[in-house]
Amino acid sequence: MRSSFRIIRCYTTAANSNNFAEEMKKHFIPTNSFQKAILTVGSAAISLLNPHRGDMIACLGEVTGESALIHMQQRISETQEGLEILKEKPRINSKTVSFDKLAEMPENTLGRVYADFMTENNITADSRLPVQFIEDPELAYVMQRYREVHDLVHATLFMRTTMLGEVTVKWVEGIQTTLPMCINGGIWGAGRLKPKHRQMYLKYYLPWAIKTGNNAKFMQGIYYEKRWDQDIDDFHREMNIVRLVKK
Amino acid sequence: MALRTRILKLSNLRCVTQQASRLRAMSTQSTQTSPKEGPATATEEMKPGQTHFGFQVVAEEEKTKKVHEVFETVAEKYDLMNDVMSMGIHRMWKDIFMCRLAPQPETKLLDMAGGTGDIAFRYIKYLQNLGPSQGTHSSVTVCDINQAMLDVGKQRAQKLGYTPESCGVEINWKCADAERLDLPDDSYTAYTIAFGIRNCTHIDKVLEEAYRVLTPGGRFMCLEFSQLPNDTLQWVYDQYSFQVIPVLGQLFAGQWKPYQYLVESIRQFPNQEKFKSMIEDAGFRQVTYENLTFGTCAIHSGFKI
Numbered sequence: 001m002r003s004s005f006r007i008i009r010c011y012t013t014a015a016n017s018n019n020f021a022e023e024m025k026k027h028f029i030p031t032n033s034f035q036k037a038i039l040t041v042g043s044a045a046i047s048l049l050n051p052h053r054g055d056m057i058a059c060l061g062e063v064t065g066e067s068a069l070i071h072m073q074q075r076i077s078e079t080q081e082g083l084e085i086l087k088e089k090p091r092i093n094s095k096t097v098s099f100d101k102l103a104e105m106p107e108n109t110l111g112r113v114y115a116d117f118m119t120e121n122n123i124t125a126d127s128r129l130p131v132q133f134i135e136d137p138e139l140a141y142v143m144q145r146y147r148e149v150h151d152l153v154h155a156t157l158f159m160r161t162t163m164l165g166e167v168t169v170k171w172v173e174g175i176q177t178t179l180p181m182c183i184n185g186g187i188w189g190a191g192r193l194k195p196k197h198r199q200m201y202l203k204y205y206l207p208w209a210i211k212t213g214n215n216a217k218f219m220q221g222i223y224y225e226k227r228w229d230q231d232i233d234d235f236h237r238e239m240n241i242v243r244l245v246k247k
Numbered sequence: 248m249a250l251r252t253r254i255l256k257l258s259n260l261r262c263v264t265q266q267a268s269r270l271r272a273m274s275t276q277s278t279q280t281s282p283k284e285g286p287a288t289a290t291e292e293m294k295p296g297q298t299h300f301g302f303q304v305v306a307e308e309e310k311t312k313k314v315h316e317v318f319e320t321v322a323e324k325y326d327l328m329n330d331v332m333s334m335g336i337h338r339m340w341k342d343i344f345m346c347r348l349a350p351q352p353e354t355k356l357l358d359m360a361g362g363t364g365d366i367a368f369r370y371i372k373y374l375q376n377l378g379p380s381q382g383t384h385s386s387v388t389v390c391d392i393n394q395a396m397l398d399v400g401k402q403r404a405q406k407l408g409y410t411p412e413s414c415g416v417e418i419n420w421k422c423a424d425a426e427r428l429d430l431p432d433d434s435y436t437a438y439t440i441a442f443g444i445r446n447c448t449h450i451d452k453v454l455e456e457a458y459r460v461l462t463p464g465g466r467f468m469c470l471e472f473s474q475l476p477n478d479t480l481q482w483v484y485d486q487y488s489f490q491v492i493p494v495l496g497q498l499f500a501g502q503w504k505p506y507q508y509l510v511e512s513i514r515q516f517p518n519q520e521k522f523k524s525m526i527e528d529a530g531f532r533q534v535t536y537e538n539l540t541f542g543t544c545a546i547h548s549g550f551k552i
């Protein structure tokens with residue numbers, strides 16, 4: 001299994017961690033606890049009222065996420081692979097990942113699954129907000145990584161970007177990361193499902209998400225960029241992921 | 248409350264895909280704008296050819312560029328943010344400002360740094376309230392260095408239905424730098440600049456140009472943030488400015504840094520007396536000022552004689 005854990009230079013250029021620290025500094029905004037408190041209340045209210053303000057959800061995630069980020073950092077550093085991520089601080093965007101090349105890979109490779117997912121759902125890897133309010137660059141990176149692998153989590157779990165897919169992924173992520181935003185998103189999002197989807201959600205998706213969240217290896221600690229050519233079934237076996245089957 | 252219910256209703260109407268995209272935004276989301284430049288550093292000594300951009304010391308040419316960027320990025324949200332940050336009080340300040348100017352039907356006004364037209368629209372309203380003008384001709388030229396702000400202003404004028412025929416006042420929009428106006432000498436009877444002079448790199452040049460384009464007898468009026476005479480009040484005001492305003496910028500306009508600049512530039516601007524003497528230095532006479540709301544703002548007035 002380990003054989004597939006190979007560095008594929010031509011598909012991925014590892015951004016070095018210095019770059020990240022510098023970029024972080026550029027975006028970082030120092031805030032005190034009073035300001036964090038208004039940001040928390042304000043961003044929570046605004047993101048509930050205005051569906052177009054995704055930046056508010058990102059902001060809320062940052063100002064409420066500290067202890068979860070520490071937990072995530074801890075879990076990532078439990079494996080060799082995770083330590084490498086924390087050390088190299090790779091970034092995922094169209095500059096560092098060649099989606100054209102991934103799209104040409106064999107059908108059942110992780111890279112191809114990812115590229116297909118992006119095309120099918122019509123999304124780009126370049127739409128992530130930079131972290132702004134987290135001072136510790138190490139924790140800021142964990143948050144950035146969380147945002148950047150979110151699509152990979154979707155893709156490898158075969159969950160689309162529909163409401164049902166999002167809620168399910170949020171549960172998996174929420175259980176693993178303990179980020180308040182994910183947990184809230186899972187609960188809040190479920191309330192908005194259409195009746196037909198809600199039935200499917202309760203019967204198949206939610207139980208599966210809870211199982212996956214608890215059994216699977218920590219998904220933010222996976223160096224996906226080094227696994228583009230891994231067979232997806234092999235990947236699932238390695239990570240303790242069982243695909244959702246609706247009987 | 249009513250507003251809230253309405254917004255909630257609206258958001259319930261939105262289709263599920265949008266909800267999903269909102270949920271999605273927790274991990275992946277773009278905004279149209281990218282944050283500007285690095286963090287502000289505390290006030291430093293200035294060398295020749297340098298100036299303040301908020302608390303940063305920057306090259307003079309750079310300030311113009313940075314100020315331009317600030318207003319470019321905030322143009323769309325500018326009016327909303329004025330209301331949010333001043334809790335609506337800026338409307339009252341501008342109303343008072345127009346009352347003090349007390350324009351007459353033959354006034355030819357140059358509204359410098361006129362941005363989205365707040366002062367120009369008040370001018371038109373004021374003249375309309377005076378009653379129908381008998382054949383006299385009044386005009387306002389809204390001048391700003393930033394086309395994005397002027398564009399928002401033009402749209403607002405259209406929405407308000409202000410055409411020369413409907414309101415009896417001619418409105419011109421002009422994109423120009425207050426420090427270098429390509430306008431003839433002695434061509435306006437009044438010059439206003441509201442919350443604009445603080446953003447200019449050379450205040451003295453702006454004042455000189457104002458003096459030049461005014462006709463003899465013409466009046467210069469400036470509305471600008473100022474300093475509070477009372478230390479305790481100033482402290483309270485500083486806390487609000489520095490602690491709360493950038494947060495409001497982030498929440499309501501999705502931007503922190505332009506609002507940080509705003510509060511820093513306010514603190515950096517000369518106080519009432521200092522600014523008064525600068526106006527006098529430019530040649531204006533009978534220079535006076537009036538404090539508004541404890542001195543958070545001041546109206547300065549002077550005449551070219």
Ligand SMILES: C[S@@+](CC[C@H](N)C(=O)[O-])C[C@H]1O[C@@H](n2cnc3c(N)ncnc32)[C@H](O)[C@@H]1O
Nearest residue numbers: 318360361362365392393396424425441443446
């Ligand atoms: C805070 S706004 C004020 C707008 C309007 N007067 C009001 O009260 O709502 C400041 C304006 O000054 C403009 N500005 C900055 N520097 C300028 C310059 N050198 N010449 C002309 N306008 C300038 C900006 O583009 C911006 O629209």
